[in-house]
Amino acid sequence: MNFEDYKGIWVYIEEQEGVIAPVSLELLGAGRQLADKRGVELAGVLIGNRVKHLSQTVFEYGADTVYVYDDPIFEHYRTEPYMYALLDCCQKHKPEVILYGATPTGKDLASAVATDLPTGLTADTTMLDIEEDTGLLLASRPAFGGNIMATILCKKYRPQMATVRPKVMKALKREPGRTGKVVEERIWLREEDVRTKVLEIVRETTKKVRIDEADIVVAGGKGLESKEGFQLIHQLADVLGGAVGASRDVVEAGWIDHHHQVGQTGVTVTPKIYFAIGISGAIQHLVGMQNSGLIIAINKDPHAPIFQACHYGIVGDAFEIVPLLIEHFKQALAHLNEAAVTEEEVRHA
Amino acid sequence: MLHVVACIKQVPDTKVIKMNPKTNTMDRASAPAILNPYDAHAVEEAVRLKKRYGGTVSVLTMGPPPAVKAIKKCIELGADEGYMISDRAFAGADTLATSYALTKALNKIATIKPIDLIICGKMTIDGDTGQVGPGIARRLDIPPLTSVKKIVEINKEQGYAIVHRKLEDGYEVVQSTLPCLFAVEKEINEVSFAPLPNMIKAARYQPHIWSVNDLEDVDRKQLGLKGSPTIVAKVWAPPKPEGGKLLEGIPEEQVKQLIGIVLEKKELFQGKGGVQ
Numbered sequence: 241m242n243f244e245d246y247k248g249i250w251v252y253i254e255e256q257e258g259v260i261a262p263v264s265l266e267l268l269g270a271g272r273q274l275a276d277k278r279g280v281e282l283a284g285v286l287i288g289n290r291v292k293h294l295s296q297t298v299f300e301y302g303a304d305t306v307y308v309y310d311d312p313i314f315e316h317y318r319t320e321p322y323m324y325a326l327l328d329c330c331q332k333h334k335p336e337v338i339l340y341g342a343t344p345t346g347k348d349l350a351s352a353v354a355t356d357l358p359t360g361l362t363a364d365t366t367m368l369d370i371e372e373d374t375g376l377l378l379a380s381r382p383a384f385g386g387n388i389m390a391t392i393l394c395k396k397y398r399p400q401m402a403t404v405r406p407k408v409m410k411a412l413k414r415e416p417g418r419t420g421k422v423v424e425e426r427i428w429l430r431e432e433d434v435r436t437k438v439l440e441i442v443r444e445t446t447k448k449v450r451i452d453e454a455d456i457v458v459a460g461g462k463g464l465e466s467k468e469g470f471q472l473i474h475q476l477a478d479v480l481g482g483a484v485g486a487s488r489d490v491v492e493a494g495w496i497d498h499h500h501q502v503g504q505t506g507v508t509v510t511p512k513i514y515f516a517i518g519i520s521g522a523i524q525h526l527v528g529m530q531n532s533g534l535i536i537a538i539n540k541d542p543h544a545p546i547f548q549a550c551h552y553g554i555v556g557d558a559f560e561i562v563p564l565l566i567e568h569f570k571q572a573l574a575h576l577n578e579a580a581v582t583e584e585e586v587r588h589a
Numbered sequence: 590m591l592h593v594v595a596c597i598k599q600v601p602d603t604k605v606i607k608m609n610p611k612t613n614t615m616d617r618a619s620a621p622a623i624l625n626p627y628d629a630h631a632v633e634e635a636v637r638l639k640k641r642y643g644g645t646v647s648v649l650t651m652g653p654p655p656a657v658k659a660i661k662k663c664i665e666l667g668a669d670e671g672y673m674i675s676d677r678a679f680a681g682a683d684t685l686a687t688s689y690a691l692t693k694a695l696n697k698i699a700t701i702k703p704i705d706l707i708i709c710g711k712m713t714i715d716g717d718t719g720q721v722g723p724g725i726a727r728r729l730d731i732p733p734l735t736s737v738k739k740i741v742e743i744n745k746e747q748g749y750a751i752v753h754r755k756l757e758d759g760y761e762v763v764q765s766t767l768p769c770l771f772a773v774e775k776e777i778n779e780v781s782f783a784p785l786p787n788m789i790k791a792a793r794y795q796p797h798i799w800s801v802n803d804l805e806d807v808d809r810k811q812l813g814l815k816g817s818p819t820i821v822a823k824v825w826a827p828p829k830p831e832g833g834k835l836l837e838g839i840p841e842e843q844v845k846q847l848i849g850i851v852l853e854k855k856e857l858f859q860g861k862g863g864v865q
């Protein structure tokens with residue numbers, strides 16, 4: 241294998257119904273840094289049906305080139321057609337690195353592509369760097385349930401591949417009008433050759449704020465004692481207009497649905513404010529929320545590890561503190577909004 | 590009659606694992622070895638399919654000799670046969686080399702009894718990559734279906750399966766040709782308690798144990814550490830967070846201080862809460 245032939249950093253652009261997954265934009269930001277360090281191009285690989293127009297967004301978030309596979313066969317994500325497209329693209333254009341979001345789709349696709357190439361694939365990366373001269377990708381990831389971090393290398397194969405956790409890399413600020421080169425590609429695959437068929441898609445959209453998009457997350461743990469006790473978390477979240485988060489133990493106890501679980505095996509969140517109430521602060525929980533803007537912990541045990549990970553803490557009983565918080569926040573927010581209303585009225589007058 | 594093979598792995602229980610603070614390594618001896626919890630769901634689902642359609646459930650693992658215990662656990666859960674590949678040549682395998690070795694073992698199992706379906710867990714709790722299942726499917730050139738949360742139908746006569754695949758905001762109904770491979774979500778089932786006769790059977794059960802020499806067409810260069818493109822170069826403890834400021838005073842005062850701090854981010858609250 242001649243490493244010189246492999247050039248450029250690629251990001252697989254995950255798309256669903258005309259919308260690019262946020263993690264792909266985050267990876268373009270991370271990919272841009274790697275590409276600049278190496279002095280190579282950053283490219284996005286876009287696969288889907290009627291997706292060509294999305295190239296513009298990919299350029300505006302930092303790519304120099306977009307490889308597009310636009311065909312009805314890619315209407316729904318299916319491993320085989322998507323994999324053949326990426327394999328085709330790799331064979332033609334030989335990248336040195338490919339990054340995928342560590343989403344169910346990204347992981348599925350990356351695992352299949354890595355096996356067929358074959359090459360190494362680092363899973364669930366949370367830190368990325370590259371050696372300027374050798375181009376060796378340094379991908380670090382939590383392992384053993386977050387108890388340790390491991391730095392993983394792929395020295396002897398190209399491309400080097402990694403799936404990267406959503407929300408840990410930062411997207412660049414969008415640069416409207418920034419453009420690049422669109423390369424249209426095709427694979428010759430007939431629908432009859434694909435062994436899986438999507439018969440139906442059932443969306444179960446919840447009206448509630450999605451916790452990975454919320455500015456404020458109020459999360460509760462086993463310290464709330466019961467499903468009834470956990471209602472306090474819902475109440476505080478309602479008052480603050482935030483989303484409800486939970487530790488894994490709470491989800492396992494059946495007090496709330498898995499969608500609300502924050503952490504290693506749940507969702508990674510980066511709200512502006514994170515409340516951890518009655519949560520001990522196990523490492524697997526911390527990895528899911530430690531990049532939040534302002535972390536506030538309430539726990540009755542002064543030695544709870546969460547106090548090491550928060551910005552401000554209250555040592556106290558949740559059943560005493562949270563009702564007080566609800567009451568005082570209600571008052572304070574009423575004031576704040578009255579003030580806002582009058583300011584507005586003044587401006588209008 | 591279906592032949593379903595569940596792939597299973599023995600793992601250290603990461604819940605109770607202790608780290609050596611000096612060397613930043615895991616004290617593996619501190620953690621009991623258990624059947625990977627996600628794989629218990631894979632086996633449970635295979636056993637449920639057997640009850641529904643009739644057939645045989647085999648389990649396959651690659652691991653060191655003590656992993657026999659994980660196989661016995663699967664027999665308790667209702668599996669019929671257990672296969673283990675165990676050899677120093679497999680040691681240090683990453684997911685690419687793991688899926689290679691497991692595929693060779695699956696080929697051998699298939700000569701004993703053709704395989705209709707392979708079921709893996711979503712991931713393990715130690716390596717937790719979730720890459721082995723799709724890897725096996727690619728190597729066998731059968732469709733990989735990850736994120737499976739419900740099996741609607743398996744139709745062996747007509748050669749298809751229909752499942753629900755979990756999506757971020759719902760699920761999709763997918764039809765696939767058989768044979769294929771499922772990686773199943775935890776929510777697919779509740780793992781049942783082992784009935785007494787199974788426990789007795791498990792206690793006496795001796796799995797089939799194969800070394801690398803028992804497998805056909807093996808390219809040794811693709812096994813173990815040698816066959817692994819990824820290298821764990823460095824293992825380190827995640828950085829310890831700084832620690833925050835604890836508020837003081839009686840609860841009322843603490844709460845007021847906290848609200849003052851939070852409301853500095855005024856823009857987040859405008860137009861929210863308070864006013865009913």
Ligand SMILES: Cc1cc2nc3c(=O)[nH]c(=O)nc-3n(C[C@H](O)[C@H](O)[C@H](O)COP(=O)(O)OP(=O)(O)OC[C@H]3O[C@@H](n4cnc5c(N)ncnc54)[C@H](O)[C@@H]3O)c2cc1C
Nearest residue numbers: 385461462463487488503504505506518519520540541558
């Ligand atoms: C592989 C693996 C993956 C995992 N993934 C996740 C994950 O994604 N997310 C996750 O959260 N966990 C995860 N865990 C579990 C994690 O290790 C912890 O077990 C879990 O986070 C603990 O939840 P908890 O803090 O709610 O409960 P506990 O650890 O029981 O803590 C409860 C806390 O509440 C406090 N408390 C009790 N009563 C009160 C009161 N009246 N007022 C105030 N405080 C009170 C206690 O002092 C204690 O600190 C994972 C574990 C493993 C092994």
Ligand SMILES: Cc1cc2nc3c(=O)[nH]c(=O)nc-3n(C[C@H](O)[C@H](O)[C@H](O)COP(=O)(O)OP(=O)(O)OC[C@H]3O[C@@H](n4cnc5c(N)ncnc54)[C@H](O)[C@@H]3O)c2cc1C
Nearest residue numbers: 362363383651683684709710712713716717718719720721
């Ligand atoms: C710290 C650390 C980090 C690692 N990071 C990576 C990495 O980023 N990329 C990489 O390629 N490898 C990595 N590895 C190696 C990886 O853990 C091993 O290859 C492991 O044997 C298989 O991966 P897994 O445990 O993640 O399995 P997963 O892919 O998470 O397992 C999915 C399913 O495959 C089946 N399965 C997995 N292993 C076996 C087995 N031995 N026998 C039978 N069935 C099995 C089970 O059904 C399981 O539920 C890492 C190892 C360590 C120690």
